[in-house]
Amino acid sequence: MKKFLVYLVLALLALTALLQWSLNSESTQQVLLEEMATVAQNAAARGIPEPDGLQVFVCGSSSPLPTPDRAQACLAVVTPSHFYVVDAGAGSTNNLMLSRLPMHRLQAILVTHHHSDHIAELYEMNLGSWVQGRPLPLQVYGPRGMDQVVEGINDTYELDRGYRIAHHGADLLPASLGVMQPEEIVSGFVLQDGDLKITAYHADHSPVSPALGYRFDYRGRSLVISGDSIVTDDTRQVTAATDLVFHDALSDVTISTMAEAATQAGQDRAAKILSDIRDYHASTESLLALQSQAKMVVYYHLVPSPRNVVMEKIFSRHMADNYRIAEDGDWFFLPADSTDIIVNPD
Numbered sequence: 001m002k003k004f005l006v007y008l009v010l011a012l013l014a015l016t017a018l019l020q021w022s023l024n025s026e027s028t029q030q031v032l033l034e035e036m037a038t039v040a041q042n043a044a045a046r047g048i049p050e051p052d053g054l055q056v057f058v059c060g061s062s063s064p065l066p067t068p069d070r071a072q073a074c075l076a077v078v079t080p081s082h083f084y085v086v087d088a089g090a091g092s093t094n095n096l097m098l099s100r101l102p103m104h105r106l107q108a109i110l111v112t113h114h115h116s117d118h119i120a121e122l123y124e125m126n127l128g129s130w131v132q133g134r135p136l137p138l139q140v141y142g143p144r145g146m147d148q149v150v151e152g153i154n155d156t157y158e159l160d161r162g163y164r165i166a167h168h169g170a171d172l173l174p175a176s177l178g179v180m181q182p183e184e185i186v187s188g189f190v191l192q193d194g195d196l197k198i199t200a201y202h203a204d205h206s207p208v209s210p211a212l213g214y215r216f217d218y219r220g221r222s223l224v225i226s227g228d229s230i231v232t233d234d235t236r237q238v239t240a241a242t243d244l245v246f247h248d249a250l251s252d253v254t255i256s257t258m259a260e261a262a263t264q265a266g267q268d269r270a271a272k273i274l275s276d277i278r279d280y281h282a283s284t285e286s287l288l289a290l291q292s293q294a295k296m297v298v299y300y301h302l303v304p305s306p307r308n309v310v311m312e313k314i315f316s317r318h319m320a321d322n323y324r325i326a327e328d329g330d331w332f333f334l335p336a337d338s339t340d341i342i343v344n345p346d
């Protein structure tokens with residue numbers, strides 16, 4: 001037995017050395033690189049997941065408070081024939097591209113309000129979908145101020161578009177498709193796109209006004225995305241008998257403790273900002289009121305994003321069984337004409 005173990009260890013060492021040696025060989029590197037490139041290209045060709053239903057991909061679950069492994073606010077809503085994104089926070093385009101969703105099919109971005117953590121990557125999503133062959137200009141819906149934001153971004157990146165057209169040719173990148181098309185909408189606005197109905201509703205993120213949340217209805221399934229908002233009568237109304245609610249969530253215990261620590265450390269600016277943000281996000285305590293409204297409530301736009309197990313436990317205090325904290329990369333699938341909610345299907 002002892003001899004066998006010695007031979008086994010020697011064999012493993014020899015194998016490791018062989019692997020190390022072969023990885024240093026340029027021809028082995030080339031073979032492996034070709035294999036990886038083929039896998040990546042075939043993966044990129046995959047379309048929107050096929051089962052019929054409403055699907056949500058978490059392309060960003062964080063808020064402006066810095067965190068190492070989450071993008072800012074972004075949720076993609078897809079069906080076999082629809083592809084919308086709600087908000088475009090920093091880092092979210094990377095998640096979208098890595099998700100293997102077909103960016104050329106992106107139809108529109110629905111903006112909840114004009115805070116930077118919701119609009120930072122409008123242009124990145126526009127660029128990513130333009131480069132991949134989107135056949136129509138990208139629509140950007142949002143509350144009053146949307147025209148100003150989109151026109152400013154289109155102007156800012158005019159040179160960028162020019163360089164890319166000059167380099168790759170107007171046949172590949174038609175100039176008219178690189179310019180985003182804004183549309184200002186109000187609470188009550190309805191976008192009917194085949195079987196998918198999108199309804200904008202009033203979100204209370206005062207003093208940021210107007211702000212919107214969005215409800216999606218598709219073949220017997222429903223989804224609400226709050227954007228940044230406290231819980232109001234509008235929230236209760238729009239989430240009544242809903243399947244899935246994604247809501248902005250703030251841990252008041254954590255933020256208050258951070259504010260207090262900032263004060264003690266003489267960091268008055270940080271203390272002031274931390275204490276200011278408490279009044280325009282939904283506290284985790286207030287969100288417990290949605291327990292009977294929806295089949296599942298998911299916290300996103302986490303203020304702050306839990307950085308360790310202690311913060312996560314505090315964030316999830318009193319959470320009912322039908323509550324979850326979103327992670328970047330999560331998928332939620334609501335099969336058509338069913339009551340199931342499948343989290344991260346295979």
Ligand SMILES: [Zn+2]
Binds near residue numbers: 115205208228
């Ligand atoms: Zn905001």
Ligand SMILES: [Zn+2]
Binds near residue numbers: 063073115118228301
């Ligand atoms: Zn925000």
